[in-house]
Amino acid sequence: MQADLGVASSLRSAVHAIGLRALGALAIGIAVVDAHAAPVVRQGSGASPAALQALVDTFRADLGGNNNGVGGSFADGRREINWDGVPNASATPNFLTPDFFNTTSPRGVVFHTLLEDGGSAFNDFTVSASTASGVPVRFGNINPAYASTFITFSAERLFTPRAGHAMLVKFYQPGTTTPAVVKGFGAVFADVDSANASVISYYATDGSQLVAASAPVLNGGLSFVGVSFNAGEMIDHVVIRSGTHALSASNNDGVSGVDVVALDDFIYGEPRPASGCLFEDGFDCQVP
Incomplete structure (x- = not known):
């Protein structure tokens, strides 16, 4: 836990600048920033979970392999x-810890909030x-x-940063503090009303932005x-702006x-150590 807090502290000064670049980068639905990037972009909306299912499954196929669970x-x-x-103890009105999905239920992600003009509670998140x-x-x-504004894709909980609407997702080898990289990331948004206001921006290990893509508008939908x-x-x-x-x-x-x-x-995608070595002893070392 202390190591994760150290990571959060080291990111604190950089996160705001990253967020500002992300929030200002998108003028169209897709913005490719790195000329060498070859993004496969999946975007769509639906009035029900069933209407969105095929698109989500296509993205799963893009990532390949199985759902590796916890x-x-x-x-x-x-x-x-x-x-x-x-669990209810980690859901509203309580807060979800930023590293819940790398410690309690290790899936290789830690969350960070982005400070905005209106202010937000640093690293506070909540699940419905x-x-x-x-x-x-x-x-x-x-x-x-x-309760009537939002619907769910997978019943019955939703997620949001507390007192803010922008966050950073950092990847780690699940259950460790070893930084990791992934080949893709996607998210479901509920009730997108404004074009280019809900955006995911993707960054490389050197901090350069690879691409940004926005969630299509569908009032009351997914x-x-x-x-x-x-x-x-x-x-x-x-970086996610919602x-x-x-x-x-x-x-x-x-x-x-x-x-x-x-x-x-x-x-x-499965979080792989940024060094390319699956195990710290160097065995099964591959370029991610």
Whole structure:
């Protein structure tokens, strides 16, 4: 845990600058920044989970292999987070720890919030309630209207940064503090109302931006954006911007230009050590 806190501290000064570049980089639905990148971009929207399923499955096929679940390290495949296995103790009104999916349920990601003009709680995240908890679902505890604003791709939990709408996802060899890279990353967005306001930006290990892609608009529906690479490029981290405003009691969707967006499933390639060695002793050392 202390090592993860150290990583967060070292990223703190860089994260804001990265975020500002990411938020300002996209003027169209797809922006390829690195001329050498060969992105495979999957974008689409649907009024129901079934309407989006084929697109999500296509992105899974782009990543290849199996869903590797929790823990361990593998040479290929992918990881998925649907939030639904998060216990009530780590869901709203409580907070999800930034490293939950690298410690408690190790899948090789640690989250960081991006400081914005309005301010946000550093590294605070929250997952929506389950029906059984008695807390209003789909962030209805934050704003009662949200329970009908959002739908889920995989029932029944959603995810959001607290008091902000931008975050960084950093990859690690699952269950360790060894930095890792992935070949692709995608996410489901709920209730995207504004064009180019919900964006994923992808970065290489040297900090250069590879590409940025936006989630298509569908008011009250589900949108997906996922990018993978087929020419050897690897992703060190991604920055996600979801909508124009943070979820809050005072931010009502569709009023005065407010577009609040929640997040559902994260799907990404198997996190491989950035050094290219699957194991620290050097055995099975491959270029990722």
